[in-house]
Amino acid sequence: MQSWLRDSDPGIRISDNVIGVPTGKREPTMRTLLKAALAGATLMTPASAALAQDKVELTLWHMEQPPHRVQRVQEVIDAFNAANPDIVVKQEPQNWGEVYAKAPAAIAAGQGPDLLFAIPDFTPILKDIGALNSVEDFVKELDAKHDFVDSAVEAYSYDGGVWAVPLYNMAMNLWYRKSVFQEAGIEVPETWEEWKAAAEALSKDGVYGIGLPANKQLYTDQTVYSFMVNGGATEIYNEDGSLRFDNPETVASYRFYADMHKMSPADSTSWTWGEAEACFSSRSCAMVLQFTVIATYDTQAEGDAADLGVAAIPHAEGQEGHNTISYANAVMILAKDEAKREAAEKFISFLLEPENYGRFLNMEPGLFMPVTADGAKAESFWSDPMVQKYKSQIETVIQNAANGRLFGFTSGRTFPSIAAISAQNIIAETLQNMVVNGQSAEEAVAAGQARMEEVSKQ
């Protein structure tokens, strides 16, 4: 019997049975329970507040929503928290579709995260509302230790600062089945002419020679730009910030893309990444341009590593070398508080340590590529079973990523309008004007430049 029970305590006995007959046991009444809870809460509050004061809490927003990725990020966070008892990192997964609107709103309301993952065109938006401080010194420090891939840092370096810390890279590649090429007597294409001939030869028996998207969506921006960088149309801005999208190389790139698109499924005007992967997995598409198809090929197709081919994207006749689009994903430090910023830097340093970095990247094996020299050699990266199985493909992807470029982030200067151009998918919209509305490449590219100029002025 507990001493705080008194006979004088009135109220309904919670232990009375359903027909209202007392059970005979002395039980706490509702009032005493409330008193106890209040007393407990009074005692607990200062204690928990003191505990919270001892620790620096960091909130991380990232957009890697699939459960297995969230779980892997949590494992890495748990390891960090265990190694740093004075810091508590917690993750709050978001999605790319919402975060462009949600993050500025949360920051304005004082509820923003301390760390936020980014792609290059996201940082100008947050920089413009004053949410970012340059992390140039921190990036230099990390670069000295781990040696960043130059293009990864370049994408976040503009206006006299570095606005995010590169974390991983994604680069577009040409995926195919070696056995399909062999049966058709096709070599891996190096140039656009060879590529078109290959796609034509493979377009038979209900199979589409190549699966290329024509949706007004980011995936199409990425595939079209992959053509542009291999057609000599890498730059969309002049040095002075004026647009140079409308030029003969861009026109030729669009014309070739539209030609190749004729060998794609009719509904590719609504494709995103998933449909292309599904088309390749189901053998309906002989070739696709994708960052990776490894996970779907392994789980939903035959999963024969020896048969999965990956190559650099072919280039136009007269151009040299293979290029691709690459997205260096990064993390922004939004925390303003000095202690939080220090803790955030500690967490990022932890992520980039070779012994942790591979585990972090392999939240989706074959998709996220290292952006540091020591990360590319890390045992933690290469020891993953899936990475081991598709080692040769991943090596090729890393090799291709070294020649990665990103529209609007190629000249060392970034112009704010790239955020709107990218967000409104004007590169993809230009293609739709050809594929859906029947415009010529010249007309569509001229209209594309006009649209870019329009959104740049707004």
Add this chain to the structure above:
Amino acid sequence: MLQSRAIAFAFVAPALLFLAAILGWPLVQAVLLSLQDVRVIGSPGAFVGLSNYERVLGAPAFWRAVGLSAVWVLANAVLQTALALAAALVLNEKFPGVRIARTWIIITWIVPTVVVVVIWRWLFSTSGGMINPLLLQAGLIERPVGFFATPWTAMATLVFINSWRWFPFIALMVLAGLTRVPEELYEAARIDGANAWERFKSITWPLLAPTLSVLAVIGTLLSFNVFDIIWLLTAGGPAGGSRTLPVLIYETAFKGYRLSEAAAISVIATVLLMAFAILATRTLEKGEER
């Protein structure tokens, strides 16, 4: 009389205050936002008067979206009403399993939108879908059709999917209306030798018309605001062929970073809908008076 009115008002006051808080206040905020030049949520904006309205009303994209919204609403109204009426007439008959059919018909309405989208996207896919192979086997087409490939096929496909999702709900409303039609009227008509079409034309349709009119008003308002299915299936494409006003508002706010301009479009859309609702309500009231 005055006292009873005051009491009645006192009873509805909490609900009115609640509505004012959750509807009126955001609407006021939207109007204020539309008079500024805020680009991104959380960023400051200066007062610019009616310039956002001028820009919106002068933009071809806005008028195209208005036109597409009208097509969308009208096509959905026609298809949903036809399907709902047919389903309700069938469910109003007595046959084994009618109770189960009445319950299970609403399953398409219960299924979450994202599931509806995934199912139909797959069914209509040209690579791996089910509908194209069926049409090919039946000899109706020579090559796979891209249902979302052109502006008009995309709009037609979206209308079909949205109607498929919503018609059972309307069917149940119509069914409720049908159950109120006295059976004696049909019996009298049968005795007079009226066939099924004559019974429908002279009894069912006139007695059902008020129900259908109310549903048309509600359905128009609901259809106009549909965003999820369109965004998830076509994102307003291809080439803007399914960019209705709600899609344009979203694109302007969150892809174009012109929040105030999006607010101006929202205010115009609200005015259009309110005008429609008032006009429709008055027409219905006049109809009832007659």
